[in-house]
Amino acid sequence: xxxxxxxxxxxxxxxxxxxxxxxxxxxxxxxxxxxxxxxxxxxxxxxxxxxxxxxxxxxxxxxxxxxxxxxxxxxxxxxxxxxxxxxxxxxxxxxxxxxxxxxxxxxxxxxxxxxxxxxxxxxxxxxxxxxxxxxxxxxxxxxxxxxxxxxxxxxxxxxxxxxxxxxxxxxxxxxxxxxxxxxxxxxxxxxxxxxxxxxxxxxxxxxxxxxxxxxxxxxxxxxxxxxxxxx
Amino acid sequence: xxxxxxxxxxxxxxxxxxxxxxxxxxxxxxxxxxxxxxxxxxxxxxxxxxxxxxxxxxxxxxxxxxxxxxxxxxxxxxxxxxxxxxxxxxxxxxxxxxxxxxxxxxxxxxxxxxxxxxxxxxxxxxxxxxxxxxxxxxxxxxxxxxxxxxxxxxxxxxxxxxxxxxxxxxxxxxxxxxxxxxxxxxxxxxxxxxxxxxxxxxxxxxxxxxxxxxxxxxxxxxxxxxxxxxxxxxxxxxxxxxxxxxxxxxxxxxxxxxxxxxxxxxxxxxxxxxxxxxxxxxxxxxxxxxxxxxxxxxxxxxxxxxxxxxxxxxxxxxxxxxxxxxxxxxxxxxxxxxxxxxxxxxxxxxxxxxxxxxxxxxxxxxxxxxxxxxxxxxxxxxxxxxxxxxxxxxxxxxxxxxxxxxxxxxxxxxxxxxxxxxxxxxxxxxxxxxxxxxxxxxxxxxxxxxxxxxxxxxxxxxxxxxxxxxxxxxxxxxxxxxxxxxxxxxxxxxxxxxxxxxxxxxxxxxxxxxxxxxxxxxxxxxxxxxxxxxxxxxxxxxxxxxxxxxxxxxxxxxxxxxxxxxxxxxxxxxxxxxxxxxxxxxxxxxxxxxxxxxxxxxxxxxxxxxxxx
Numbered sequence: 014x015x016x017x018x019x020x021x022x023x024x025x026x027x028x029x030x031x032x033x034x035x036x037x038x039x040x041x042x043x044x045x046x047x048x049x050x051x052x053x054x055x056x057x058x059x060x061x062x063x064x065x066x067x068x069x070x071x072x073x074x075x076x077x078x079x080x081x082x083x084x085x086x087x088x089x090x091x092x093x094x095x096x097x098x099x100x101x102x103x104x105x106x107x108x109x110x111x112x113x114x115x116x117x118x119x120x121x122x123x124x125x126x127x128x129x130x131x132x133x134x135x136x137x138x139x140x141x142x143x144x145x146x147x148x149x150x151x152x153x154x155x156x157x158x159x160x161x162x163x164x165x166x167x168x169x170x171x172x173x174x175x176x177x178x179x180x181x182x183x184x185x186x187x188x189x190x191x192x193x194x195x196x197x198x199x200x201x202x203x204x205x206x207x208x209x210x211x212x213x214x215x216x217x218x219x220x221x222x223x224x225x226x227x228x229x230x231x232x233x234x235x236x237x238x239x240x241x242x243x244x
Numbered sequence: 245x246x247x248x249x250x251x252x253x254x255x256x257x258x259x260x261x262x263x264x265x266x267x268x269x270x271x272x273x274x275x276x277x278x279x280x281x282x283x284x285x286x287x288x289x290x291x292x293x294x295x296x297x298x299x300x301x302x303x304x305x306x307x308x309x310x311x312x313x314x315x316x317x318x319x320x321x322x323x324x325x326x327x328x329x330x331x332x333x334x335x336x337x338x339x340x341x342x343x344x345x346x347x348x349x350x351x352x353x354x355x356x357x358x359x360x361x362x363x364x365x366x367x368x369x370x371x372x373x374x375x376x377x378x379x380x381x382x383x384x385x386x387x388x389x390x391x392x393x394x395x396x397x398x399x400x401x402x403x404x405x406x407x408x409x410x411x412x413x414x415x416x417x418x419x420x421x422x423x424x425x426x427x428x429x430x431x432x433x434x435x436x437x438x439x440x441x442x443x444x445x446x447x448x449x450x451x452x453x454x455x456x457x458x459x460x461x462x463x464x465x466x467x468x469x470x471x472x473x474x475x476x477x478x479x480x481x482x483x484x485x486x487x488x489x490x491x492x493x494x495x496x497x498x499x500x501x502x503x504x505x506x507x508x509x510x511x512x513x514x515x516x517x518x519x520x521x522x523x524x525x526x527x528x529x530x531x532x533x534x535x536x537x538x539x540x541x542x543x544x545x546x547x548x549x550x551x552x553x554x555x556x557x558x559x560x561x562x563x564x565x566x567x568x569x570x571x572x573x574x575x576x577x578x579x580x581x582x583x584x585x586x587x588x589x590x591x592x593x594x595x596x597x598x599x600x601x602x603x604x605x606x607x608x609x610x611x612x613x614x615x616x617x618x619x620x621x622x623x624x625x626x627x628x629x630x631x632x633x634x635x636x637x638x639x640x641x642x643x644x645x646x647x648x649x650x651x652x653x654x655x656x657x658x659x660x661x662x663x664x665x666x667x668x669x670x671x672x673x674x675x676x677x678x679x680x681x682x683x684x685x686x687x688x689x690x691x692x693x694x695x696x697x698x699x700x701x702x703x704x705x706x707x708x709x710x711x712x713x714x715x716x717x718x719x720x721x722x723x724x725x726x727x728x729x730x731x732x733x734x735x736x737x738x739x740x741x742x743x744x745x746x747x748x749x750x751x752x753x754x755x756x757x758x759x760x761x762x763x764x765x766x767x768x769x770x771x772x773x774x775x776x777x778x779x780x781x782x783x784x785x786x787x788x789x790x791x792x793x794x795x796x797x798x799x800x801x802x803x804x805x806x807x808x809x810x811x812x813x814x815x816x817x818x819x820x821x822x823x824x825x826x827x828x829x830x831x832x833x834x835x836x837x838x839x840x841x842x843x844x845x846x847x848x849x850x851x852x853x854x855x856x857x
Contacts, residue, residue, distance in 0.1 A: 061424050087426035099421035101414045112410040113425040142417075161426060 014039050014165055014196045015060070020069030020079075022059045029055045030066070031220045040194040042187070044201055044211035046231075046242060052095060052220040053200040057167050060198075061084045073165070078211050088115075092158030096169040096200075098150045100157075102143035106134055109142055109153055114160035120161045121193070130186070131156050144226065148179035155186065165196045172206045184209050204242055210234065216241045250379050252498045255386045257454070259492020261391025264447030265465050266472040266484040267399060268440025274479025275336055276433050281787075282322065283444055284761060285349035290315045290445025291452045292357050294363055294464050306369035318465050318832045319441030323434055331430075332490065333841060336600050340794055341786050341837045346462060351692045354825060358784065364452025370434025388450055395443070398484055403481055412436060413690035416479055461823070463783060467665050468495070471510055475517045477524025478655065484564055486525055504673060511666040518647055518659070533841020559712070566704045574700040576816055578798030580809045582708035582769050585714045587792040587804030589761035595798030596722060597754040598734030599649070600657045603664030606644070607637050607759040609781030610667060611766025616776050617677055619687040626690035626697075630767040638756055640667075645755035649654040649748055652737075661783055671778040677733040683777025686770060703772060710768055714761065718801055721757070730754045791829075797843025806845050 015037040032051050037043045045053045058064045060071060062083040071079045078086050087093065101109055107124075116123050128135040131152050137145060145153060146150070151171055172180040175217060186213040187210045190197060201207040209216060214231045216224035224237045231237065258663055269283045293314050301307070321355050322345060329338050366384040373380045403409035414422045415432055424431050455461065476483025491510050498509035517524070566574045590604045612703035614636050615629035624632070629715075644663045648656055671678045678684055689697040695701050721727050732740045733747050733754075741747050779785065788811065796807025814832065818825040840847045 027697050030705070062849070063420065063424070071689040082428075083420070083423040084426050087424055095421065099415040099418055099424070103413050103417055104410055108410045109414075112407060113422070113427055115426070133450045157425065 014041070014074060015198065016070075016072045017060070018070040018072075020056075020066035022055055022064050022066045024055070024064070029220050030059065032069070033217070033220070033222055034069075035215050035225070037196050037224065040191075040196055041213065042191050042197040042199060042211045043061055044199045044207040044214045045206055045217055046204065046214055047217035048202065048241065051217040051241075052166070054169055055220070056217070057093070057095075057169055057198070057200060060086070061091065061126070061166060071151050072154055086159065087113075090161075090164035092161045092163030092166045094151075094154045094158050094166065094168045094171060096173065098154040099148050100142040100145065100153055104142055105138065106140050106145070106153060107138045108162050109157055110134070110205060113157075113229055115162055117162075120128060120162045122162050124160070127156045127160060130189070148175050148182070151175060151183060152186075155183075159190075163195075164175065166190065167197065167198050167200075169200045170202060171199075172201070172203055180206065203244075204231075204238065208210065247379075247500075248486065249376075250381070251500045253381060253385065253389070255493030255496030257388050257392075257492070258495055259489040260388055260396075261447050261455070262465070262468055262472055262492055263392055264443045265398060266469040266476070266488050267396075267481060268443045269469055270473050270476070270479055270481065270484045271412070271416075271436050272433075272440045272496045273473070273654065275412060275419070275436050276331065277654070278313055278327070278331075278342075279657065280437075280440075281339060281341045281354055281466065282319075282345040282349065282639075283440070284462035284464075285346050286441045286444040287448035287451070287465045288321055288353060288457075288459070289318065290348060290448030291364065291457045292362075292448075293445075294449040294452055295357065295362055295457060296574070298364060303854055304365065305847035307364075308446065308449050308604055311449050311529070312442045315445035315448075316438050316442045320438050322435065323437045327437075328430065329838065336794075337837055337841060339600070339602075339654075339657065341834060343791070344830045344834040344837060345736070346787075347826045347833070349828035350459055350462065351824050351830065353825070361457055361578065362457040363504060364449070364457060366453035384453055385826065388454065391450060394444070399443075399481060403677040409725045413580070421685055467661065467783065468510060471662055473524070474514055474655065474658055474662065475524060477526040480526035481526070483524055483526035491731045495661045508666065508669060511662060511669075514662055515647065518650075544836050562708060563616040566701055571700040574704045578700070578704045578772055578814065579708040580812050581711040582772055583789070583792065583808040583812060584805040585711055585765035586762055586769065587796070588718055588757045588790050588801055589765060589800055590789050591759040591793045591801070591804045592718065592721075592730070592761070594793055596727065596734060597751060597758075599751060599755065600653070601648075601660040601755070601758075602657045602661070602783065602790065603644075603660030603780050604669040604758070604762055604789050605783070605785035606660075606664030607641055607762035608766035608769065608785070609671065609776065609778070610640055611637050611677060611763030612686075612770040612773075612776040612780055613671060613766075614763070615767045615770035616684055616686050620684060621677070623687065626686070626688075626771050627772065630764070630771070632762050633767040634760060637762040637766070639755045639821070641759025641763070643751065645752045645759065648851060649751040649755055661786065664781060664786055668778055668781040668783070671781055678778070681778060683775055683779075684770040689771060689774060697771060706778055707772060709769060710764075714764075715801065715805070718761075720802065726753075791833055795833065797847075797849075799846030800843075800845055800849075803843050803845035807843065810844065 017033060017035050019032045020030055021028065021032060033041065033052070042134065045056060047053050057062065059066050062081055065080055072170070073089050074093065078089060088216070104112060109126060111123060121216060133149060134153060134156055137149060148186050155171065171183050175183070184206060191210065199207065199211055208228050211228065213227055215222045215241060216237055218241045223241055224231070224234065251416035265283060265287055269280065273279055275308060290311045294311035297307035297310050298304055326341060327338060330341060370384040370387050373382045374386060380518045403412065404802025411422070411427055411432060415427060415429055419429050469492055472484060472487035475490060477739065490513065494509045494513050495506065502509070549810045565577065586608055590601065593599050593601050611633040614633040615626060618632060619626060620625040646658045648663070651659060672681060691697065692702050692706055695702045729745060729750050733750050737747050766780070792807035793804045794807070796805065796812060797803025814827055814829055818828050822828065842850065
């Protein structure tokens, strides 16, 4: 689905990502783990075209996406849920969902189906974006990305700053999406959430991937956990 | 009663015309953070193209369709070809680019249609008048009212009820997020820009039979539109609508009941809203503007010895220069000295402190008027006048600065512009003292130790002396801890505040010093020129000095001097063999903004640095 091949990304003059490579297969949930400032969000920014890697290759279904403008990457089948959620405050909940939706007839995700999965959003349909709680905003941001009917979902720390109960809800949503066969690239600091959802994990530190392995392998590796994760 | 009603109706009509310009301006700003100074030019172009169309076809309605379409085509070329490459740069570059286009469009209009006032004939069907509540109203005005209200309604429906409108609103909220969900933001912007131009042009055609056509009508609609946006709030359609009606009504009642103060009434309205509600009535992104507004970064010339030698040579050359040339050249270089001080004073605010002032000519003109008016009214000696001008302009700069430095970025720019226009309208209206639009001449030039300043040579050395004095003083100021604080405010205001600087006070201080120095240069200008008219305070004069500073290289002291020299030389040389110096300067300026973002001096310095490396 997604192949990232030795990308180097800079923020101005500072070198953030150093030769990051990984891939996400069809229907797979892959997690990027690491502390603050490790380069996780920068990786998502690079995939979305907000930052353009100076070298390396990125392919989506075999097609190169490096250097494409963000909107073309989104239209190529990537749903993006940013860390700060990016809800449009002056649009209603319903408008947030429909404004950039790509729901052709027969598509997997429609407004009705979104409202089934996220009943809270139907109740809040007419509210403006800025009138939502943090958990509702997160749900809306995920739902909005699903309305693009993407092949790959990018989630940037969806559990950050939310109450444990809401985190559980979001984990359940992610599991449901996984069951439907949606490929997900999840960025997390929280090992617990990562293990609950993902098949494979990449631990990032200072812009480099330090560890790659399955959930079982990660759980067994105490030195990686203590060195690179806040456990 | 009917009288009130009539004024109200007139105010509403003018308000609707304002709305057509202000709505586009506000939307374009909201989506891309671009203030297009050329927006008034599209209003003007629409009206003039309609003039030609009606002359060919005798059909107003056809003109109402064709003129906006042609104007949109011009606007889209400007957006696609010239503005698009600049989106990644600071706002100021875009503001200046569009300012360059106002020159080009102004000159083009004068060239094609001439400078006389024209009037567009209202369509025959609307030439009568109707009786309402005992008063007679021209049918055409009622038509304007309906047209404006209808367009406002359509605009509102599109923005609030359609998916396209939701896309625009999403883009205004967060353009990066919208792009990440598949929105083609550049295309969306082109669309909004085109729609904004269409509205402005339509407004121009519609205004033609009422307000008349003349080169300069661009600025006359642009400035009130800015005030509308300051009052209504940036990026808000509702704000533009309410603000337009308020300004329109205030203007109509002012003209009817306090004609002497009519021009101030809308400025008073603006000052009131600024005090009560600085972000505007419906403002969503009032003071938002990144700190790095200014492109040029002040990198010190790091070869002190060479620099000192070069300065000495330059000093000697300039001191000897007038002895070998004719009076014409002496006068020209004297003028350059005066404007070099003026441009440097702006650069203290713009380049060093990072505040994009578009009203700097206000202080320049004020200084000039102080010298000349005190001389003519009280017979005050010109030197004393120059001394008195310093505290007066300092006071004016402090008061205006008090309002302006609370804002930043584009709001700051518009406010300074509005305040300078306020000073302009005082000079224009206070005929008894200022001579109104005729201007006023100096009673008698003072002497330089018995040497009459009527002699261009004396004038040369006088301006030269003050130029060197101001240059050295500013250089010392910039190297001082205070100067470093100004740069700190420009580079990272929040960090400066975090480490304990009252950044607002530093901004006010920089603004006041810069304004005072501008007033001083204005006083010198009065002695030099012997005459001052409201043109010296006009917003286009503020634009000229901005061009000088940016053309030469903002954020340096040498840059504005070079810029002033190039600008005045070009103006004099080009205007001596070609009437269209505005067009040529506009084009040169557009090219400079696009290709030398650091200005001439910035480019030279980069070349030097690269050659050395």
